[in-house]
Structure formats: C-alpha cells, structure tokens
Amino acid sequence: xxxxxxxxxxxxxxxxxxxxxxxxxxxxxxxxxxxxxxxxxxxxxxxxxxxxxxxxxxxxxxxxxxxxxxxxxxxxxxxxxxxxxxxxxxxxxxxxxxxxxxxxxxxxxxxxxxxxxxxxxxxxxxxxxxxxxxxxxxxxxxxxxxxxxxxxxxxxxxxxxxxxxxxxxxxxxxxxxxxxxxxxxxxxxxxxxxxxxxxxxxxxxxxxxxxxxxxxxxxxxxxxxxxxxxxxxxxxxxxxxxxxxxxxxxxxxxxxxxxxxxxxxxxxxxxxxxxxxxxxxxxxxxxxxxxxxxxxxxxxxxxxxxxxxxxxxxxxxxxxxxxxxxxxxxxxxxxxxxxxxxxxxxxxxxxxxxxxxxxxxxxxxxxxxxxxxxxxxxxxxxxxxxxxxxxxxxxxxxxxxxxxxxxxxxxxxxxxxxxxxxxxxxxxxxxxxxxxxxxxxxxxxxxxxxxxxxxxxxxxxxxxxxxxxxxxxxxxxxxxxxxxxxxxxxxxxxxxxxxxxxxxxxxxxxxxxxxxxxxxxxxxxxxxxxxxxxxxxxxxxxxxxxxxxxxxxxxxxxxxxxxxxxxxxxxxxxxxxxxxxxxxxxxxxxxxxxxxxxxxxxxxxxxxxxxxxxxxxxxxxxxxxxxxxxxxxxxxxxxxxxxxxxxxxxxxxxxxxxxxxxxxxxxxxxxxxxxxxxxxxxxxxxxxxxxxxxxxxxxxxxxxxxxxxxxxxxxxxxxxxxxxxxxxxxxxx
Amino acid sequence: xxxxxxxxxxxxxxxxxxxxxxxxxxxxxxxxxxxxxxxxxxxxxxxxxxxxxxxxxxxxxxxxxxxxxxxxxxxxxxxxxxxxxxxxxxxxxxxxxxxxxxxx
Numbered sequence: 001x002x003x004x005x006x007x008x009x010x011x012x013x014x015x016x017x018x019x020x021x022x023x024x025x026x027x028x029x030x031x032x033x034x035x036x037x038x039x040x041x042x043x044x045x046x047x048x049x050x051x052x053x054x055x056x057x058x059x060x061x062x063x064x065x066x067x068x069x070x071x072x073x074x075x076x077x078x079x080x081x082x083x084x085x086x087x088x089x090x091x092x093x094x095x096x097x098x099x100x101x102x103x104x105x106x107x108x109x110x111x112x113x114x115x116x117x118x119x120x121x122x123x124x125x126x127x128x129x130x131x132x133x134x135x136x137x138x139x140x141x142x143x144x145x146x147x148x149x150x151x152x153x154x155x156x157x158x159x160x161x162x163x164x165x166x167x168x169x170x171x172x173x174x175x176x177x178x179x180x181x182x183x184x185x186x187x188x189x190x191x192x193x194x195x196x197x198x199x200x201x202x203x204x205x206x207x208x209x210x211x212x213x214x215x216x217x218x219x220x221x222x223x224x225x226x227x228x229x230x231x232x233x234x235x236x237x238x239x240x241x242x243x244x245x246x247x248x249x250x251x252x253x254x255x256x257x258x259x260x261x262x263x264x265x266x267x268x269x270x271x272x273x274x275x276x277x278x279x280x281x282x283x284x285x286x287x288x289x290x291x292x293x294x295x296x297x298x299x300x301x302x303x304x305x306x307x308x309x310x311x312x313x314x315x316x317x318x319x320x321x322x323x324x325x326x327x328x329x330x331x332x333x334x335x336x337x338x339x340x341x342x343x344x345x346x347x348x349x350x351x352x353x354x355x356x357x358x359x360x361x362x363x364x365x366x367x368x369x370x371x372x373x374x375x376x377x378x379x380x381x382x383x384x385x386x387x388x389x390x391x392x393x394x395x396x397x398x399x400x401x402x403x404x405x406x407x408x409x410x411x412x413x414x415x416x417x418x419x420x421x422x423x424x425x426x427x428x429x430x431x432x433x434x435x436x437x438x439x440x441x442x443x444x445x446x447x448x449x450x451x452x453x454x455x456x457x458x459x460x461x462x463x464x465x466x467x468x469x470x471x472x473x474x475x476x477x478x479x480x481x482x483x484x485x486x487x488x489x490x491x492x493x494x495x496x497x498x499x500x501x502x503x504x505x506x507x508x509x510x511x512x513x514x515x516x517x518x519x520x521x522x523x524x525x526x527x528x529x530x531x532x533x534x535x536x537x538x539x540x541x542x543x544x545x546x547x548x549x550x551x552x553x554x555x556x557x558x559x560x561x562x563x564x565x566x567x568x569x570x571x572x573x574x575x576x577x578x579x580x581x582x583x584x585x586x587x588x589x590x591x592x593x594x595x596x597x598x599x600x601x602x603x604x605x606x607x608x609x610x611x612x613x614x615x616x617x618x619x620x621x622x623x624x625x626x627x628x629x630x631x632x633x634x635x636x637x638x639x640x641x642x643x644x645x646x647x648x649x650x651x652x653x654x655x656x657x658x659x660x661x662x663x664x665x666x667x668x669x670x671x672x673x674x675x676x677x678x679x680x681x682x683x684x685x686x687x688x689x690x691x692x693x694x695x696x697x698x699x700x701x702x703x704x705x706x707x708x709x710x711x712x713x714x715x716x717x718x719x720x721x722x723x724x725x726x727x728x729x730x731x732x733x
Numbered sequence: 734x735x736x737x738x739x740x741x742x743x744x745x746x747x748x749x750x751x752x753x754x755x756x757x758x759x760x761x762x763x764x765x766x767x768x769x770x771x772x773x774x775x776x777x778x779x780x781x782x783x784x785x786x787x788x789x790x791x792x793x794x795x796x797x798x799x800x801x802x803x804x805x806x807x808x809x810x811x812x813x814x815x816x817x818x819x820x821x822x823x824x825x826x827x828x829x830x831x832x833x834x835x836x837x
Contacts, residue, residue, distance in 0.1 A: 010793075060790060060793035060794060061789060061790075061792075061793035063789045065786045065787075065789050092816060092817060092818040094795050094816045095793060095794055095818065098793055098795070099793070123817075125817065211789070212785050246780065247785070249788050250781065250788055250797060250798070253788075253789070253793070253797055254792075254797050254799075257792070257797055279814075282819065283805065286805075286806060286812055287806075288806065382821075385810075385821065386810055389809065389823065390809035390810070390824075493783075493787045493790055493825060493826045494821065494825070495790045495791060495794065495796075495820065495822050495823065495826050496820065497794060497818050497819070497820050497821075498812070498820065498821055
C-alpha cells in the first residue's frame with residue numbers, strides 16, 4: 001500500500017501552494033465525502049517510492065471548531081497517516097507551532113515545513129532551523145512554497161520519517177500540577193480500557209476529553225466500557241475549572257501556548273518588527289471608509305471578467321459546435337447512411353447541443369476560477385469578509401456572500417461554484433440556495449421582449465424592477481432559511497488570521513483553475529448532457545399520431561407536458577400551453593424562452609447557418625474565429641473598468657410581439673399586461689436552467705437540489721400568483 | 734507598536750458611559766470588552782467568556798488571558814495585531830473578550 005501523507009496547517013499558511021509543488025501535476029480536485037469542502041489529492045515519489053498525499057482543510061488546532069476543521073481532525077485520528085506535514089507560516093510561528101505541538105501530542109509522525117521563510121527573513125524574523133529542530137524534537141524543513149524552494153528536501157524528509165517506521169513517542173507537555181493530577185488519574189483509569197488505544201495515545205485522548213473535543217467524546221462514548229471514563233473526564237474538567245479559575249480548555253491552551261513560547265524563547269532572535277509594506281497596504285484595504293469602494297471596484301472587475309471578457313470564447317465554442325462539428329457529424333452519419341432521420345437529429349440536436357452546453361461554461365468558469373484563485377492566493381479574499389461582513393450581516397448573510405451573489409448577475413452556474421470561497425459548508429449551502437434569485441444575463445432577453453410588448457414606455461423600469469425584486473426575494477428567503485432549515489446551532493465564530501499579502505503564484509493559480517474547471521466538466525457535464533438528450537426525447541416522442549423523431553411540437557411529449565403544466569399556471573394568468581412550453585424550454589436555458597415563443601407563435605425556426613467550405617475550410621474557420629475571439633477578449637479587457645450596459649438583444653419581430661400580446665390577453669381574460677408581469681416574475685424566480693441544477697447537485701448533492709427545485713417553483717408560483725391576483729383585485733392593468 | 738494613537742479622552746468617555754448606565758450593566762459597571770476599545774490602543778486580554786468553540790478558536794490564535802493585542806480597527810469586525818499576525822474578530826466574538834488597558 002502507498003504510504004499516506006497528510007498536509008495539515010492553519011488556513012492561509014501556504015498549504016495548497018506547498019501541496020501543488022509536492023504533488024506536481026498528478027493532482028485531482030474533488031470534494032470530501034458528503035461535504036462541500038474541496039479535497040486535493042496527489043502522488044509523489046522519492047527514489048522510486050510512491051507516496052499518496054492529501055491536502056487537509058486548514059485548521060487552527062486539533063479541537064475542531066468548524067466543519068472544515070472536523071474534516072481535518074477526523075482524518076488525522078481515523079486514517080493514521082504515515083507522516084503528517086505540518087505547514088507552519090514562519091512569519092506567524094506561534095499559531096503554527098501550537099498546531100504542530102498538538103499533532104506531536106497525538107503521537108503522529110511529523111515533519112514541520114517552515115514555510116514563507118523568505119518573507120520572514122526579509123522582515124528580520126529569520127528562524128534558526130537547527131535550534132527549532134532541537135527544541136521541537138522533529139525534522140524541520142525550511143520552504144518557500146511559491147518558488148518551490150525546499151520541496152526536494154521536504155520530500156526526502158518525509159521519506160526518511162516514513163522509512164524509520166518505529167512508533168514515535170508522543171510529545172509530553174507539562175500542564176502544571178492541577179491539570180497533571182487529574183490527567184494522571186484519567187490516564188491510569190484508561191489502562192482498563194484498551195479499546196481506547198484506537199483513538200491515539202491515552203494521554204492525548206484524555207487531554208481531548210478534558211478540552212471537550214466533540215469528536216473524541218463521541219468516539220469514546222461509542223466504545224463499550226469507556227462511558228465511565230467520559231463521565232470522569234467531564235468531572236475532571238469541572239474540577240480543573242474550579243481550581244484554576246478558568247475553563248479547562250483555556251487552562252490547557254494557556255499551558256500549550258507557554259510551551260510554544262518556551263520553544264520560541266529557546267531559539268531566540270525574534271525582535272519585534274515594524275509594520276511591513278503588507279501591513280500598510282492592509283490598513284488601507286481594510287480601512288473603514290476606503291475598504292468598501294476598493295472592494296466594490298475589485299468585485300466589478302471579477303464580474304466583468306466572468307461575464308464579458310470570456311464571452312467571445314463562449315461564442316466561439318458554440319459556433320464551432322453548431323457549425324463545423326455538427327457538419328462533420330452529419331457527414332459521418334451520411335457515410336454510414338444514417339443521415340436525415342431521427343439519429344441525425346439526436347446526434348446534432350440532442351448530444352452535440354448538450355456537449356456545446358457543457359463546453360459553453362468552460363470559458364466562463366475558467367474566468368471565474370482565475371479571478372478566485374488570484375484573489376485567494378494574493379490574500380485579498382480573506383479581507384472581503386472583513387470589509388463586507390457588517391453590511392451583509394444586517395440582512396442575515398455572511399460578508400463573503402457578496403461575491404457569489406454578484407457573479408449571479410452574470411450567470412448562476414459560476415455563482416454556485418463561487419460559494420466555495422465561503423467559510424463554512426452551512427454558509428455555502430445558504431448562499432448557494434440564494435444565488436439563483438440573482439437575475440442572470442440569460443433572463444434579460446425575456447424581460448426585454450415582454451416589457452417591449454406590454455410596457456413600451458417603461459421598458460428599463462420594468463427590467464430594473466426585476467433585478468431589484470430578485471435581490472429582495474433573495475434577502476427574504478435568506479432570512480427565512482437561516483431561521484428554519486439552516487438554523488445554526490453552533491455558529492462558527494468569525495475569528496480568522498488575515499494572511500500577509502503576496503503576489504499570486506502562477507503555478508498554484510493555474511493548477512487550481514485547471515483542476516476546478518475539469519471537476520466541473522466531470523461532475524456537472526454528464527447531467528447537462530443527459531438533460532439535453534432528455535429534452536430532445538420529449539420533443540421526439542409523439543403523442544397519438546406521428547412518428548418518432550418527426551412530430552410537431554404540439555403533438556409531442558413536450559407539448560403534452562406543457563399542457564399538463566399549463567393547468568397549474570392558469571391562476572397566474574398564463575395558462576396557455578405555448579406559455580407553459582416556453583417556460584419548460586426555459587429550463588434548458590433562459591434565453592431559449594424567447595426563441596421557443598418565436599417558434600411556437602410564428603412557426604419560425606432559428607435560422608441554421610449551413611455554409612460549408614469542406615473540412616479544411618472548417619478547420620480554417622475554427623482557427624480564425626478563435627483568433628477573432630481572442631482579439632475580442634483583448635478588446636473587452638479595457639471595458640472592464642468602464643461602464644457599458646450590453647443591451648443588444650436585437651429588435652424582435654412585430655409578428656412575435658402581436659402574437660405574444662394576443663396570447664397573454666386571451667390567457668388572462670383581458671389582463672394581458674398583468675399576466676405579462678406575472679410571467680416575468682415567474683421567469684425571474686423559477687429554476688434558472690438545467691446547468692445551474694447540475695452545478696448545484698455537483699456542489700451540494702441531489703437532496704438539496706430537489707429542495708431547491710421544489711422551493712423555487714413554489715416561490716415563483718406564489719410570486720406570480722400574488723402579482724396577477726392582487727393586481728386584478730386592485731384593478732390594475 | 735503604534736505609539737501615541739490611543740487618545741485617553743476616548744477611554745474616559747467610554748468608562749463614563751458605562752458608569753452612567755451602570756444599572757443596566759451590573760453593579761460595578763460592565764467589564765471592558767474588545768468591541769468597546771478605541772482604535773489604535775493596546776490592551777491585555779483578561780478573560781474570554783463564551784462557548785468552548787470560541788475559546789478554542791481564540792486560544793489557537795494566541796488570544797488567551799494575558800495576551801497583549803493592538804487594536805487596528807475596533808469593530809465591524811475588529812482587526813487585531815498580535816505576535817506579528819493580523820486577526821479579524823467578529824462582533825460577537827469581540828463582545829466576549831474582556832480586556833484591560835495597558836499603559837503605553
């Protein structure tokens with residue numbers, strides 16, 4: 001079996017960067033089982049011997065406070081890694097060594113990676129590595145993760161510790177007479193219960209019981225015969241609190257910090273340093289008045305990059321799939337005499353459209369992940385919590401929710417993935433459930449069409465009202481969810497180290513962007529593809545007369561489903577099957593609502609662009625349009641800093657407009673404008689698209705996806721119902 | 734670390750406030766907590782009241798009784814400097830940290 005190496009460390013100690021250099025290219029990004037916490041895994045080899053390496057979520061200590069810390073501590077106590085690499089930030093030795101001390105107390109074999117040595121040296125905080133090694137009694141390797149310095153030495157140290165094989169004797173810290181007396185009695189009692197050994201050295205297990213660590217307590221309680229010990233531990237903790245005057249966990253932490261202080265004293269030479277450029281920079285970025293405008297400017301750039309700068313590539317991907325690639329597929333089918341029938345239709349309109357649907361998100365997510373990785377790796381992301389927390393908390397949402405919700409105005413899919421920047425799984429889920437209410441760009445054409453039909457003079461007012469309504473609904477739903485389904489029993493306190501600023505490491509950024517984008521294709525791509533084929537099937541299956549793959553929309557299973565749906569939509573003022581069908585097709589993507597209406601009301605199909613210049617011509621077309629897309633992207637970059645509302649949905653045909661008006665007037669019994677408004681509210685609030693569902697499922701699981709679909713449908717139905725019925729009562733429209 | 738920034742006037746005002754409202758804050762006035770400290774001052778942690786999660790998290794970062802911290806920003810959330818690291822502390826946590834003024 002490949003020996004397991006776990007990388008532990010405080011958040012922002014440089015773990016991920018170190019991991020990237022350690023594992024090199026053989027690096028996969030996944031999620032911890034049942035958790036919305038990223039899991040990075042890889043393999044490295046030293047002299048032919050292979051090691052499996054896992055990057056644990058950041059943790060400040062081995063008594064878990066947050067869900068992420070539970071993953072790290074649980075992994076260490078259950079999986080017994082052969083070696084733990086504890087990444088210690090050399091510029092903030094104290095908290096890092098506090099963690100390293102606990103890993104050593106737990107009896108785990110450990111190598112300390114003293115990271116960011118270059119920064120420490122520059123600040124005059126240079127560490128005498130040999131002295132530290134002597135004081136800690138374990139190997140210490142100075143590293144600079146960003147440049148890869150010290151990585152070969154770290155690998156060698158890990159291999160040496162793993163090869164030594166012999167069990168290490170756990171670190172013993174003197175906790176002073178009071179604690180030691182109670183601790184000694186507990187350890188003695190623990191001898192009676194050998195099953196406890198599975199949790200680690202007896203002294204460590206008893207320390208964790210005294211500290212009230214929930215995982216250890218639960219694990220001990222499940223061991224037959226250890227129940228008395230847990231109770232004795234609880235009594236001892238109370239006795240210590242009474243004798244020492246502070247809670248047992250505080251007394252323990254104080255002694256441990258004193259041990260750390262002793263180690264720091266013994267290596268000496270750490271004079272206080274003046275404020276660095278990073279500190280000065282930070283004072284501006286987290287300044288009470290300057291912080292917010294700077295933050296908003298940064299967020300603006302993030303939104304523009306994900307929404308606009310990547311757009312030309314998105315168009316290029318779609319044009320390539322629907323143009324040359326589809327033509328090649330048809331030529332291929334022609335060669336095996338399968339052209340013209342339903343097989344061709346399935347391949348082109350089902351499968352290839354689905355593949356296009358997946359690939360279309362790749363440039364968008366690439367842009368998002370690039371921005372996220374730069375923000376995270378530079379240290380700015382941690383500041384966003386400080387800057388926005390007060391404002392956002394006022395409406396019951398954590399400060400870091402601002403970024404995903406804002407990205408949601410561009411597209412819901414990257415918004416859902418942007419919830420990864422939040423600090424706890426619960427916050428992630430809460431914000432993930434709210435992002436779909438942010439009105440994404442694809443909903444705009446629907447607003448523009450209907451507002452153009454019913455509210456000619458007030459088009460922009462209606463569009464703006466939709467955006468605002470989305471924000472209001474998100475806040476209300478957030479308040480309801482955080483008081484009901486997602487009520488926090490044990491809120492994680494906001495206490496975090498602000499990492500020093502640094503230039504982002506290109507290698508780490510690239511590796512994160514690549515890994516996360518690929519995880520999307522694997523995790524959500526299949527669902528999007530399946531959905532595309534599913535919709536094609538609905539359109540292909542005839543109800544009553546007609547043949548498979550060649551049936552009118554009204555006579556297809558799609559039309560049947562629309563008619564069934566229409567019944568439910570009747571009280572909202574848009575109970576015609578065409579309207580229901582437009583909403584149903586809107587599940588594929590919101591912009592499809594307009595083209596479906598076009599097709600159902602006027603019988604116009606979107607024009608196919610069927611030019612063909614042969615295979616070589618196609619290749620040339622792909623290449624030149626890629627260059628064109630790159631050029632457009634370059635040109636879009638200056639627009640990032642300038643205001644420029646894109647509103648070029650083109651003029652909708654008057655035939656469509658009058659057909660829509662007639663249909664809404666009829667379905668609503670003469671309240672066309674009101675029904676139109678209700679329809680817009682429904683479009684705003686129901687499921688944005690299948691891709692967003694696939695992304696949501698990828699991040700939060702099938703159960704929560706179901707919750708979201710049903711919940712959003714109810715909210716949309718109620719919202720549209722309120723608009724239509726109350727509007728009618730008031731005699732409006 | 735940041736000399737001369739902690740104006741005594743501000744502290745006096747705050748103590749005065751807690752005295753005037755002593756009825757609401759207990760007989761001897763409420764102990765000074767981190768959220769009521771003036772920006773730029775240096776304080777010593779006296780004790781931490783609160784759940785064990787908060788105590789663990791703060792202890793892991795070195796915020797234990799006796800620790801000296803500089804307050805760079807007082808609330809919404811507070812930003813502290815200690816041991817050369819900068820730590821953000823939310824309002825709930827700041828209210829749970831009792832501190833005392835240290836002479837400059």
